[in-house]
Amino acid sequence: MQSIQYWVRQSRRASFRILFVALVLAVAAISSVGVFSARIEAAVVRDASQMLGGDLVIESKRNVETAPWLSVLDKPEYAGLMQAQSVVFPSVVPSERVDLLVSLKAVNDTYPLRGQMTVRNAQGQDEKLASGPAKGELWVDQGVLGSLDIELGDNIQVGEITRPVTRVILVEPDRGGGFVNFAPRVMMNTADLDESKLLGLGSRATWRIYFTGDKPAVDGLITELTPLLSPVEEIETLENGRPEVSGTLERANDFLAMAALIGTMVACVGIALVAHLFAKEQARELAVLKSLGYTPRHLLRMWAVGMGMLTLGAGVLGVALGWLAHWGLLALLAELVGVDLPLAGLHYLPMGMLLSALLLLGFAAVPTWYALRAPAVAVIRQQTLKSNRGQLVLSVLFGVFTAIAVCLLIVKNITLALLLFAGFVGTSLVFALLFWGLLKSLAALGQGRSRGSNIAVFQSMSRRSGTLVLQGVSLALGLAALLMLAVVQGDLIDRWQEAVPDNAPNRFVFNIQPDQVDGVQQTLNTASQNPVNLYPMVRGRLSAINGQTITADTFQDERARNTVERELNLSFTDTLPTHNTVTEGDWFSLTAPKAEVSVEDGVAQRLGIGLGDQLTFDIAGTPLTAEITSIRELRWDSMEVNFFMIFPTQVLSSYPQTWITSVSLQGDKATPVSRELVRQYPNLTVLDTELVITQLRKILGQVGQAVQFVFMFTVMAGGLVVVACVMTGARARTREAAIYRAMGASTSQLLRAAWLELSVLGALAGLVAAIAAQGLGWGVAHFVFEFEYMLSPPHIVAGVLAGAAVSVLFGAWSVNSVCRAPVLQTLRQVGV
Incomplete structure (x- = not known):
């Protein structure tokens, strides 16, 4: 009971509340991404038996109808195997509204051998079917209807045939649940393929043959076929199948985990700062309790009870917030996920407790232990308790090991986790050097000038550069992450388009057969200026x-x-x-x-x-x-x-x-000429590069919004670090404010100076973040897009303004009590 009463009193401290919020943010950032990833992984496990469409698949870049290994299937032991076929290739569906690039898939009547097609019919009902479209029908993704502005029952042209769209594809077994497919799907029956005349010699298509049957027969077939396949053919099984899906998921999870990790690491900085401050504030009460007869063991037991309550509360609230936040991720990535996800991720509730306990032990155990051991007399006499070298070393060691443990807990790939930790530390050091240099440069402005209020603020900031560098670097990390995404997501694509000449080709025509070369060239020469x-x-x-x-x-x-x-x-x-x-x-x-x-x-x-x-x-x-x-x-x-x-x-x-x-087809010629080519030569694929860029922008936009959503935890964590730094340096600030007030400064002047300091601090953080984002933008432009990229002043201005706004928003209220403290009482407390 005494322990609970003690911690109820402690909960009124601002440092305790900041510590609690920092823990909640760290747990929420991890939980939101963790639950999202867990649900996707659960969907993959749920659909594992369906992801291939069979027990064994042979994939080939050439037509398998004449493959020499087909004779193996005539053996009696393989007579019981069921077979299905499909072929996938890019094509263009013309319409009055747009020529839509699609991924066209032709399947036979036995496809799929495993799993079912989930479709929506014209009555709006969802159906599960054991086969694909019948001859004379087309099934499409929902996006095709919107892009072509059509409804179920309307006809569309595919090659030389025109067929009605009868169903919307919701789940396609061997498409991997619809994860991150670049072009929307149009599905037809192989019986219509020859009539469409879409495939010719050398077509960029992928043929797949599916097999199901008894395991001994499937294993025997794998053994016999493996040495017979050509380099363009490969075997896929449930063990090694769909590597592109698992690889995509792994990269996506790692990318989101990186975003969550940055927010958590910034929160760790705030936790470490506030934990030390909270331990110092506890020292007085602990000293009083010692003088009343409480033993160190009893006090340690009280501390353990309080930390347990804090761990439980922060863990539960953080997981709950993360669970709510993961719905935001699902909404932002709905089109890319494209499949109903099972409920999963409930194990993140105990994991939230584990993470909360780990952060508390790693960053609060050492300062609390030294607070428990502090002499009661020294504390009661208000003697300054300086951290000795042992405490500093232990705090750093505990903090480093805790940060590494958090990285390993969040990112499953050990190498990536260690690289992320090293990258975080390295980036922080670079930011710190930049920030320190900027602070010293501002302080140099005061040399040889009159001591106006602004100059005094800059010199004051320079004297507290250590705390302010930590404060600014933490805020800059969050802002840099958001600005980097903004640069890569939008500005680079715009610059890339600007770098392309006005008369640059805007249509690619491929799959032209040798006997069509002269006719295609004549048509294009007539339509093009060059x-x-x-x-x-x-x-x-x-x-x-x-x-x-x-x-x-x-x-x-x-x-x-x-x-x-x-x-x-x-x-x-x-x-x-x-x-x-x-x-x-x-x-x-x-x-x-x-x-x-x-x-x-x-x-x-x-x-x-x-x-x-x-x-x-x-x-x-x-x-x-x-x-x-x-x-x-x-x-x-x-x-x-x-x-x-x-x-x-x-x-x-x-x-x-x-x-x-x-x-290059300019003006009104582009669409008519493209359609005429496709009508005259149905096997051609005319790729509209403007359409590709639009689709690329859409994908980048969705993924970028999701990651920015996660990075909001980083910005909030950076704001908490601002508050923590202000509270940590409250003694120095209070002493400085008291002296200024004793010299005649008013409260309003001190508040304006404090707001100016916070604004300058945030602006510097935003400037550092903007420079980092522009540096990344240059690197991507130079090494990926391969064009020259100039600095973008709007992004730099946006970074400066965003940094100043966040710093003032989170820090202004913290300095209010410092600037309004009574002068005489303050001078006595600080020993002036």
Whole structure:
């Protein structure tokens, strides 16, 4: 009972309340992302048996109808296996409103073998069906209806056929629950595919054959097929299937966890500051209790009871707030998730308790222990209790280990967790140096000038630079995160579009068959103001370098691994493309043609290859070895067709090929010409780059809003650090204010000076954050988009204003009591 009464009194302290709120924010930030991720993972587990559409899937980049391994299926032991087929490829659905880029999927009558299609019919009822669309029907995603401004029952054109849209797809088994699909789905029956004339030689399509049956038969089939598959074919099972889905989820979870971690780490700074302040404030009452006969063991027991109550309260409230916040994430990412999620994440209630207890023990245990051991006489006599070196070392060690434990608790990837911790510390140090330099620069303004109120404020800030640097860095971290997202999400895309010339190609036409080249070129030349060039494209996989077979495991760089895992688009020409520049070696010699290849400089650097190296490609099952004789630099912002690998015409022209081009169709010609091409050549895909950018902007907008939502916890945590720093430095502030008042300063003058200090502090934090965001923007522009990026004054101004607003909002009320404290009482308390 005494313990409860003691902690009821302590709860009236401002430091206790700030500590409680900081704990709640930390737990809420983690819980919101954790519950969201848990629900997605639960959906994946729930649908695991359906995510492949079968027990075994063979995926191929070529039509499997003539695959040599099909003869294996004729064996008696595999007669009981059921089969289904699908093919997926990009296409364009024309309409009066927009030419919509879609992901078209054709399935046969037995698809899916596992799971069910969940669709919505014309009556608005949800149905679960054991098969896909029948011949003569089209099923679409909800987004297709809105984009084309149609309703169920209306007809749309797909290639050379026109069919009614009869159902809306809600869940598609082997689509991975609809996670982050770039183009909306249109589904048809394979019986309509030939009539549509959409597929031709070299089409950019993915064929899939699904199998279900007894496990021994499935395992035997895997064993027999594995050595027979070509490099463009692979086996997917429930154990290794849908790696792109699991990888996407893992990256998305890590990204959101990073956002939550930054907020939690900033909250940790506030917890550490307030915990030390709270321990100092407790020292007087603890000393009185000691003088009344309370033993250290009894006091320790009282402290444990209070910390338990604080842990329980902060954990429950933090998890509840996080649970509410995760609904906000679901709303922001609804279109990307695209599937009903089961309730999950209830285990975050005990985890919230664990996190709350961990933070309290890590940041409050050491200062409280020293407060318990402080001599009662020294405290009662108001002697200053200075932290000794042992307390400082232990506090730092406990804090570091606690921060690492929090990183490991939030991010499951140990390497990523440690990197995030190191990155947080490194970024904080850089911010601290910038902030310290800015404070000292402001203080230098007062040298040799009259001591006006502003100059006095700057000099006062310089004397308390240690506390203010910590305060400003914490606030700057939260603001920098938000501004970085704003730059990457909107401004960079706008700059990228501005960097593209007005007459740059705005349509890409691919999947052009060799016998269609002349007709397509004539049509485009008539419609375009500039001559149109068509480029041949041969699909091939890089299989060896200098005679050594390579796989994805050969390389550490993720981009290099992706390059060798997929088929490359190879091309041939005897003339150097106008937007290419040879930086090393010489272009092809027409007098003595040989098996040589020109390589783009970026891919050469990733793969660690150079002039004289021998590259071996697998092209339709046939090996081709060529020597690198030149390295090229490309203008990626030209919006022209670019290739990593270009061969002489004589070397590659005999292989199966399709053609591709880019064209600038201005004004009213763009849509009619695109439609005419698709009508005349149904197998073509006309890609509207403006549409792609719009879709990209939409995805970035949704993800960016979700992450900004999580970063709001960071800003609030930064605001609490502002309050904590103001409270921690209250003694120095009170002494300074008392002296100023004794010299004749009024309360209003002191308040204005305090508000000015908070405004300057926040503005500096915003400036540091804006500089960091602009630096990231430059890095992304230079290394990813590959164009020049100039500083954006509006973002810098926005950062400065946002920092000042947050600092004043959270700190003004904290300094009010300091500025209004009675002069005589204050001078006596501070010993002046």
